[in-house]
Amino acid sequence: xxxxxxxxxxxxxxxxxxxxxxxxxxxxxxxxxxxxxxxxxxxxxxxxxxxxxxxxxxxxxxxxxxxxxxxxxxxxxxxxxxxxxxxxxxxxxxxxxxxxxxxxxxxxxxxxxxxxxxxxxxxxxxxxxxxxxxxxxxxxxxxxxxxxxxxxxxxxxxxxxxxxxxxxxxxxxxxxxxxxxxxxxxxxxxxxxxxxxxxxxxxxxxxxxxxxxxxxxxxxxxxxxxxxxxxxxxxxxxxxxxxxxxxxxxxxxxxxxxxxxxxxxxxxxxxxxxxxxxxxxxxxxxxxxxxxxxxxxxxxxxxxxxxxxxxxxxxxxxxxxxxxxxxxxxxxxxxxxxxxxxxxxxxxxxxxxxxxxxxxxxxxxxxxxxxxxxxxxxxxxxxxxxxxxxxxxxxxxxxxxxxxxxxxxxxxxxxxxx
Amino acid sequence: xxxxxxxxxxxxxxxxxxxxxxxxxxxxxxxxxxxxxxxxxxxxxxxxxxxxxxxxxxxxxxxxxxxxxxxxxxxxxxxxxxxxxxxxxxxxxxxxxxxxxxxxxxxxxxxxxxxxxxxxxxxxxxxxxxxxxxxxxxxxxxxxxxxxxxxxxxxxxxxxxxxxxxxxxxxxxxxxxxxxxxxxxxxxxxxxxxxxxxxxxxxxxxxxxxxxxxxxxxxxxxxxxxxxxxxxxxxxxxxxxxxxxxxxxxxxxxxxxxxxxxxxxxxxxxxxxxxxxxxxxxxxxxxxxxxxxxxxxxxxxxxxxxxxxxxxxxxxxxxxxxxxxxxxxxxxxxxxxxxxxxxxxxxxxxxxxxxxxxxxxxxxxxxxxxxxxxxxxxxxxxxxxxxxxxxxxxxxxxxxxxxxxxxxxxxxxxxxxx
Numbered sequence: 001x002x003x004x005x006x007x008x009x010x011x012x013x014x015x016x017x018x019x020x021x022x023x024x025x026x027x028x029x030x031x032x033x034x035x036x037x038x039x040x041x042x043x044x045x046x047x048x049x050x051x052x053x054x055x056x057x058x059x060x061x062x063x064x065x066x067x068x069x070x071x072x073x074x075x076x077x078x079x080x081x082x083x084x085x086x087x088x089x090x091x092x093x094x095x096x097x098x099x100x101x102x103x104x105x106x107x108x109x110x111x112x113x114x115x116x117x118x119x120x121x122x123x124x125x126x127x128x129x130x131x132x133x134x135x136x137x138x139x140x141x142x143x144x145x146x147x148x149x150x151x152x153x154x155x156x157x158x159x160x161x162x163x164x165x166x167x168x169x170x171x172x173x174x175x176x177x178x179x180x181x182x183x184x185x186x187x188x189x190x191x192x193x194x195x196x197x198x199x200x201x202x203x204x205x206x207x208x209x210x211x212x213x214x215x216x217x218x219x220x221x222x223x224x225x226x227x228x229x230x231x232x233x234x235x236x237x238x239x240x241x242x243x244x245x246x247x248x249x250x251x252x253x254x255x256x257x258x259x260x261x262x263x264x265x266x267x268x269x270x271x272x273x274x275x276x277x278x279x280x281x282x283x284x285x286x287x288x289x290x291x292x293x294x295x296x297x298x299x300x301x302x303x304x305x306x307x308x309x310x311x312x313x314x315x316x317x318x319x320x321x322x323x324x325x326x327x328x329x330x331x332x333x334x335x336x337x338x339x340x341x342x343x344x345x346x347x348x349x350x351x352x353x354x355x356x357x358x359x360x361x362x363x364x365x366x367x368x369x370x371x372x373x374x375x376x377x378x379x380x381x382x383x384x385x386x387x388x389x390x391x392x393x394x395x396x397x398x399x400x401x402x403x404x405x406x407x408x409x410x411x412x413x414x415x416x417x418x
Numbered sequence: 419x420x421x422x423x424x425x426x427x428x429x430x431x432x433x434x435x436x437x438x439x440x441x442x443x444x445x446x447x448x449x450x451x452x453x454x455x456x457x458x459x460x461x462x463x464x465x466x467x468x469x470x471x472x473x474x475x476x477x478x479x480x481x482x483x484x485x486x487x488x489x490x491x492x493x494x495x496x497x498x499x500x501x502x503x504x505x506x507x508x509x510x511x512x513x514x515x516x517x518x519x520x521x522x523x524x525x526x527x528x529x530x531x532x533x534x535x536x537x538x539x540x541x542x543x544x545x546x547x548x549x550x551x552x553x554x555x556x557x558x559x560x561x562x563x564x565x566x567x568x569x570x571x572x573x574x575x576x577x578x579x580x581x582x583x584x585x586x587x588x589x590x591x592x593x594x595x596x597x598x599x600x601x602x603x604x605x606x607x608x609x610x611x612x613x614x615x616x617x618x619x620x621x622x623x624x625x626x627x628x629x630x631x632x633x634x635x636x637x638x639x640x641x642x643x644x645x646x647x648x649x650x651x652x653x654x655x656x657x658x659x660x661x662x663x664x665x666x667x668x669x670x671x672x673x674x675x676x677x678x679x680x681x682x683x684x685x686x687x688x689x690x691x692x693x694x695x696x697x698x699x700x701x702x703x704x705x706x707x708x709x710x711x712x713x714x715x716x717x718x719x720x721x722x723x724x725x726x727x728x729x730x731x732x733x734x735x736x737x738x739x740x741x742x743x744x745x746x747x748x749x750x751x752x753x754x755x756x757x758x759x760x761x762x763x764x765x766x767x768x769x770x771x772x773x774x775x776x777x778x779x780x781x782x783x784x785x786x787x788x789x790x791x792x793x794x795x796x797x798x799x800x801x802x803x804x805x806x807x808x809x810x811x812x813x814x815x816x817x818x819x820x821x822x823x824x825x826x827x828x829x830x831x832x833x834x835x836x
Contacts, residue, residue: 037620037635038635038638038639038642041639041642041643042643053624055629055802056629057624057628057629058626058627091615091656092614092615092616092656093614093615093616093617093627093628093656094615094616094627095625095626095627110729111614111616111728111729112616113627152801152802153802157802159802159805160805167639167643167831168636168637168639168640168643168734169636169730169734169801169804169805170805171635171636171638171639172632172633172635172636172639172730172734172801172804173632173801173802173804173805174635175620175630175631175632175634175635175636176629176630176632176730176801177630178620178621178622178624178630180620180621196510196511196529197509197510197511197512198510198511198512198529198530199511202455202593202596202598203596203598204596206471206475206596207513208476208513209476209511209512209513209531210475210511211473211474211475211594212593212594212595212596213593214590214591214593214594215590216593217455217456217589217590217592217593218586218587218589218590218593219586220456220589221456221459221585221586221589221590222586224456224459225459225460225585225586238509238510238511310529311528311529312587312590312594316586316587316590334833335833336757336808336830336831336832336833336834337757337759337830337833337834338757339754339755339756339757339758340757340758340759341755341758383570383587383590383591383594384473384570384571384575384577384591386587386590386591387577387578387587387588387591390754412754412755413585413754414754415752415753415754415755416754416755
């Protein structure tokens, strides 16, 4: 018996789709901006930064105490303390030159330069002071409690690599080598083209049978979140010619195009037709995942076009799986892993084998550990399933579902509930 | 025997310090800004947002197929298909009114409004079409494959809570209810006061025995990262009067003050003295952690003053542990948990009991699982230990160290190494 076939003839696996992104997308950004150090936060470095100086630039005390010569306190102990004369005090920032003579010490604060002739710092705890003299109760070896010049960063060392996302600690390191400006990748410009006759824009009055283009608004935010610059090309009717024209217009000025809607198991695949009409080459169409089955990828003028479901949750998951990966490739960067916890699932969940299921759950802390309660899922449109959940469980293709109390990995995207 | 005692008489535990923050800091921000929806990304909601509409606003198809009456296909099967007449096609966005009569069906695309008289959607896969008629091979129950009006969000339902950090999916949900402006907390203004005679500002020429105030630059970035507005009050010499004046000046215009440096086991506790001189009440001084022992908290005019080590790594960890918590309290919000993985430690590590140790590690993927390799740590100043690592292991107060190959939780803050 031949049942009517519509849409995708074959679904590819999520891993295969990711592999194809790596294999087929060679496009990357070649322009940079030079920004002030603090402005570089969250941007992607375009340069390998080498340190022109040693950090610290001089030997300095790593503890508060007394700078001394190790040989003067050899064998010192509680019973047999060494006695040293304190000839001065040196603080961090002090520019005075001091030279230690035999059996003398200089009181020193953390960060202060080690005076000439000293090779160790005796912590206060190991001493007792009486007037100008200290008793030392422990033999501190040479080099101890001293941060050597260049110990943190050596001159010529690479402190930031091209492709690294700049975080606060990178700002700290770059400041320590007095780096005032940083070259960062120009932000990827990501075109968003929404399709759907039923869509109105945020703020417009809703007529009957109309809905707001919430997926478009969410995608703008998503692209900002991951460091891109969204460029919205508006909502286009379900018309192959119109969509095709928008794609051709946007491909020139943007690095990456995201089209939502119009790709489904429905009557017609407007978006796929439009991309092909514009000259795009389809890399994949149809992914074995739920939600997000109609996800597709094409290349036009070397640039990636990601086609996502018009439904918000499907678009959200599709963008996280594939859109972020594409943006990272374009800027030669990587994301750190997602936060995950182990939890026990609170009830049986069925899943179709051969399909990856993205199960939205609510994780609770209980005296018996974390419990993940699956939300009732009614479709890929149901964004409230994301706002009511705080975690996502990925049910792999091989599995037919989850057993009651099965232990699962949960990706967490919000604070846990008590 | 009485060894000289300096600085803190008693160190409190990290958990106790956190508890004191919760107990003693009642200050919070009471002003909001009203911003455009997309601008609200990453901000903290000041309002409980209730939906004025049902989403979806009408019953709509959740699948592509045929809208029909369930009673017309009762008992349908492969061997005994039901036959329905297709009287039209309805797409998403269609405004045409259709009414189903007995034994008829309307071809329908996902998202389209369900025509009057229909109560189920038969997926294409369960049908075969010949001209105007379809054979239906399965009895689909009423309500199946339909997104009911209000199923995602009910009118009156709270879709965003005060204190929630606004993410892309919140933007999606808010767009779907046509929310154009959102009330968000004014960003917390966080004053930064650096102390230290040896410090120069970024971009200034370094003299001998001087270093750049990298901790100040890093803190500005950290405060931006967590959604605050840093206000830099410059670097003050180690002088109680000057520091005290800066604190009194900054407390008026800011919600929270971070002072770095000048609190140590050193000769004098300039910062602590300055805070007390300004009228501040010390909540704790000295925390059982390494790095970060000199961390202290005070309250002045009800506002928190966090005193951190001037050393970058100690300041970074201290800010993450206590500064973020304080900022969250001020805006009534919470952070999601940090990303963690389990890994085996590559060598024995010693740790002093009674002190929490923050061990910087490099995590590698190996065929035998993740391995965490501890970095050589030379002090709280060594920011390069952060740029060379990608994870942090917390060694609790009770432990005397880690055994070779012991399994540990690692907080990951960068991509893993292959």
